[in-house]
Amino acid sequence: MPPPSPKPIIVWFRNDLRLSDHPALHAAAQSGQPVICLYVLDEDSAPLRPPRGRPIGSASRWWLAQSLRSLDQSLKALGTSLVLRRGDTASVIAEIARQANASAVHWIESDIAGPAAAERDVARALGDIGATARSFPSDLLVRPASLRNKEGRGLRVFTPFWKRVLSLGDPPRPLPAPKVLKPGPPIETDDLASWSLEPAHPDWAAGLRETWTPGESGAQARLTGFLENSIAGYATLRDRPDRDGTSRLSPHLRFGEISPRQVWHAANFALAQKPAIASDVAKFLSELGWREFSRHLLFDHPDLARKNLQPSFDSFPWRRDAKALCAWQRGQTGYPIVDAGMRELWHTGVMHNRVRMVVASFLVKHLLIDWRDGEAWFWDTLVDADPGSNPASWQWVAGSGADAAPYFRIFNPVLQGEKFDPDGAYVSKWVPELARLPAKLIHQPWTATPMELAAASITLGETYPEPIVDHKAARERALAAYARTRAD
Helix, strand or coil: CCCCCCCCEEEEECCCCCCCCCHHHHHHHHCCCCEEEEEEECCCCHHHCCCCCCCCCHHHHHHHHHHHHHHHHHHHHCCCCEEEEECCHHHHHHHHHHHHCCCEEEEECCCCHHHHHHHHHHHHHHHHHCCEEEEECCCCCCCHHHCCCCCCCCCCCHHHHHHHHHHCCCCCCCCCCCCCCCECCCCCCCCHHHHCCCCCCCCCCHHHHHHCCCCHHHHHHHHHHHHHHCCCCHHHHCCCCCCCCCCCCHHHHHCCCCCHHHHHHHHHHHHHHCHHHHHHHHHHHHHHHHHHHHHHHHHHCCCCCCCCCCHHHHHCCCCCCHHHHHHHHCCCCCCHHHHHHHHHHHHHCCCCHHHHHHHHHHHHHHCCCCHHHHHHHHHHHCCCCCCCHHHHHHHHHHCCCCCCCCCCCCCCHHHHHHHHCCCCHHHHHHCHHHCCCCHHHHCCHHHCCHHHHHHCCCCECCCECCCCCCHHHHHHHHHHHHHHHHHC
16 A cells, blocks of 8 residues: 655745745755645735735736746746635635645745734634644844834834844845755646736836846846946945946845845855945945835834824825826926936836935925825835835835934935936936936926027927926925924
8 A cells, every 4th residue: 555645735925936045935845745836816804905904006916927927937947836826815725725635834924914914814724624834934134023122112213223133143044945846736726817917908017027027037137237237336326316226126025036135145245255345235235224124113013104103293284286196196297307207117117216215205395295195106106115115215205204304304306316317317218308408407497598498399388397386485385384293
């Protein structure tokens, strides 16, 4: 009589769509048991639907589809494939575990409230059928619950936070990808196309397709290329939207196609090869630190996208101005650096970080529109819309967040453009109707003479809008609104 077949292990993938440095997958592969790789699109369970949860935005849905295809291809190269299911996570996983007679389900933990609650539901469902639930530490460098101040609270200022993280030393070295996976029994899978993650009518994703290569191999290529070709000078060039000076790893990190500790160790390996880039590597890793900091804030404040971290801003006199909001969203404000950023976002699904600060400041301070309206737009249009970084960054700019920029720091969009896009290359690329203006005028076309405008084929108010607000007047209005808030 042949020995009974070993029971399979289910590996539940979430925002960790990779094979390397995946502790849940690694442990399953090491066991020698068959492995079922599963992704569940859950828009039904209570922890993951509003108001507790937050469905991903349109651009992120597009990225998710590409990343799942890439992961499936990688798994097929190892001898198995990715099972796709839609529905309540706990019910789906328990059903598949029963069907496959699985001994255990492995996953990487989340420190986000909704997904963490979904994990608890899964563990209970597995307990009911006698299967083992086994979770592994999250992708963060440091677990939020383990990094507390003397009062037992999370740190709210970045610099001491990052010093604490650095003092802990290097994170564990990344785990290798499995070389082979023993396939589990056949499990019925959904057709990815049936999930309608990608736009169809109209198909607005052409710019995303030409800009990005989602998936683990794309993430690794991006990291390698950056460390080999662009890390030198990063500390200063990262503020230049007209230069290719950033890593562009954020969407890959968002979907877990690469882990923070892979980035950490790769950057430090590059530093060992080239000691001269020490300041650049330190700055690069500190940006990884800001991602970490934002996730820690989200751990302590699950409603980060809805509530001001500083209650004093609850009485701030935000304006409801649908016309101005629409002009901002469409890149039609009349301020070239703002419009360039918003158009880059719409076309590529990202925006240069320096420009993100400028456009956010413009919305909340020049237009006095609630930061939550801007955060929601970014959530829908960014491929790297992270549940921690997106709201934390908006609150930082608005002045309502942790370690926030002071409210009176109001970016002058003209000066920001002239400083960080001195030749006008970034504006020319994304606002081509201004491309024929000389650099001295491209950030403030309203100062050009009629002859200069005619030579550049520009008619203000027709081919390009007049500024929707005056910078000086808007600044004074914002400061007055802030003063009223402080007086209340």
